[in-house]
Amino acid sequence: MIIVGEKINTSRPGMGEAVEQRNRALIVRTALDQAQAGADYIDVNAGTFPKDEAVHLCWLVETVQSELDLPLCLDSPNPEALSEGMKRHNGAPMINSISLEEDRFKAVLPIVASQPCEVVALCMGRASMPTTVEDRVEVGKELVAKLMEAGISAERIYVDPLIQPVSVDVQMGIAALGAIREIMKAFPGVKTICGLSNVSYGLPERRLINRSFLALAMSYGLSAAILDPMDRRLMGTLLAVDMLLGRDEYCEKFIEAYQEGRIVEA
Amino acid sequence: MNEYESLTQAVIKGDIQLAVSETRKYVDAGADVQSILDKGLIAAMDTVGENFSTGRIFVPQMLRSAKTMQECMNIIKPLFQEGDVTTKGTVVIGTVKGDLHDIGKNLVSMMLEGAGFAITDLGVDVPPDKFVQKAQEVGADVVGMSALLSITMPGMPATIEALTASGLKEKVKVIVGGAPVTEKYANEIDADGYAPDAATAVVEVKKLLGIS
Numbered sequence: 001m002i003i004v005g006e007k008i009n010t011s012r013p014g015m016g017e018a019v020e021q022r023n024r025a026l027i028v029r030t031a032l033d034q035a036q037a038g039a040d041y042i043d044v045n046a047g048t049f050p051k052d053e054a055v056h057l058c059w060l061v062e063t064v065q066s067e068l069d070l071p072l073c074l075d076s077p078n079p080e081a082l083s084e085g086m087k088r089h090n091g092a093p094m095i096n097s098i099s100l101e102e103d104r105f106k107a108v109l110p111i112v113a114s115q116p117c118e119v120v121a122l123c124m125g126r127a128s129m130p131t132t133v134e135d136r137v138e139v140g141k142e143l144v145a146k147l148m149e150a151g152i153s154a155e156r157i158y159v160d161p162l163i164q165p166v167s168v169d170v171q172m173g174i175a176a177l178g179a180i181r182e183i184m185k186a187f188p189g190v191k192t193i194c195g196l197s198n199v200s201y202g203l204p205e206r207r208l209i210n211r212s213f214l215a216l217a218m219s220y221g222l223s224a225a226i227l228d229p230m231d232r233r234l235m236g237t238l239l240a241v242d243m244l245l246g247r248d249e250y251c252e253k254f255i256e257a258y259q260e261g262r263i264v265e266a
Numbered sequence: 267m268n269e270y271e272s273l274t275q276a277v278i279k280g281d282i283q284l285a286v287s288e289t290r291k292y293v294d295a296g297a298d299v300q301s302i303l304d305k306g307l308i309a310a311m312d313t314v315g316e317n318f319s320t321g322r323i324f325v326p327q328m329l330r331s332a333k334t335m336q337e338c339m340n341i342i343k344p345l346f347q348e349g350d351v352t353t354k355g356t357v358v359i360g361t362v363k364g365d366l367h368d369i370g371k372n373l374v375s376m377m378l379e380g381a382g383f384a385i386t387d388l389g390v391d392v393p394p395d396k397f398v399q400k401a402q403e404v405g406a407d408v409v410g411m412s413a414l415l416s417i418t419m420p421g422m423p424a425t426i427e428a429l430t431a432s433g434l435k436e437k438v439k440v441i442v443g444g445a446p447v448t449e450k451y452a453n454e455i456d457a458d459g460y461a462p463d464a465a466t467a468v469v470e471v472k473k474l475l476g477i478s
Contacts, residue, residue, distance in 0.1 A: 011446055050417070077416060203325065
């Protein structure tokens with residue numbers, strides 16, 4: 001499983017202030033903590049600052065990478081912020097995201113084609129949110145085809161099936177899971193990715209729902225997740241499920257995490 | 267205990283069948299439809315909103331109650347004389363241009379409707395001039411805007427400017443919301459109100475219109 005640490009996001013409590021006040025120490029610590037907890041990428045998102053998003057995102061890229069040798073996930077729908085952030089990034093970042101909405105696709109495509117990076121392809125429809133498995137697969141198909149046409153190899157593409165809350169439509173969980181399975185089947189080499197928290201919007205005990213969804217999504221073939229790696233119950237679930245799916249030789253990672261006190265029982 | 271207590275309780279529980287039969291019962295007994303609406307249905311949705319705000323109930327329960335109320339409305343609506351329904355005010359609502367997210371906006375619409383407001387929902391990807399035109403057409407008291415993306419948030423100040431240019435800004439109250447939208451941002455763009463969720467939106471809209 002590829003883990004993207006989600007904590008550096010200005011919509012999370014305290015993070016907006018940390019970015020505005022250029023609190024380097026807090027940002028660096030949040031990044032290092034996530035890396036130590038097992039993150040493969042550190043997500044950076046300054047989406048609550050529509051006017052200064054690019055400036056803030058660039059500062060986040062430089063601040064995190066000055067202390068940590070990990071690729072970042074540049075998380076923004078804003079082409080300017082993505083392009084500026086990418087220029088300041090060492091190595092190949094993950095660009096989150098491109099989608100089919102006309103302006104956004106045209107604006108983000110040249111950015112992801114301009115230098116080595118990985119790209120998240122979000123299954124948002126042209127005129128509305130997807131509801132069924134078929135909606136998602138159709139959009140995913142078109143995105144993958146267009147990205148590959150632009151010279152981006154399958155291995156660099158992460159399709160996000162777009163997770164919606166089950167509180168509003170109880171079929172949304174299974175629709176996303178079905179889409180993960182169909183997309184993994186339809187495009188060899190392409191990866192799937194999603195966030196976990198949308199699914200539990202509007203419900204109590206969200207972390208319980210999120211980690212149950214993670215387990216299910218992994219069994220449907222999910223390759224990567226955007227999550228809080230500091231959540232030890234969640235990480236415990238992730239490691240246990242990885243092991244149960246036969247991907248942890250000699251159960252090494254699971255046992256090691258237990259011995260180092262990194263996991264707790266759900 | 268109000269005289270429509272059984273109906274109120276059925277709506278709070280989201281028991282569509284029971285609520286519908288209770289509504290019919292009151293209608294058949296000759297009750298005033300406006301008072302069924304106010305004291306039975308809207309009173310129930312007020313409680314639902316309160317219970318949601320305090321964390322005692324959750325989104326699916328709120329939706330179920332709203333749906334129950336709609337079913338009851340379908341029964342009593344035809345019984346109002348043309349233009350006879352007293353609403354608390356008229357709200358034009360939509361997700362701003364370039365943005366297709368509608369879950370939060372739909373919840374707000376539903377709760378405002380439940381609270382007794384007349385709603386014109388413009389859907390998603392709504393350009394500023396469409397907000398203005400519709401607000402003018404229906405004589406809106408409130409314009410509500412939702413955005414889920416940093417890049418579409420500027421659609422809010424753009425709409426507020428368009429309302430100002432058309433002379434409507436003084437006549438309507440503007441309320442905004444959506445995941446990346448903050449109270450601070452609402453102030454910066456000169457919106458009149460901000461709400462982080464659907465139940466708060468109802469409270470905020472009432473406050474803006476001076477309804478207790």
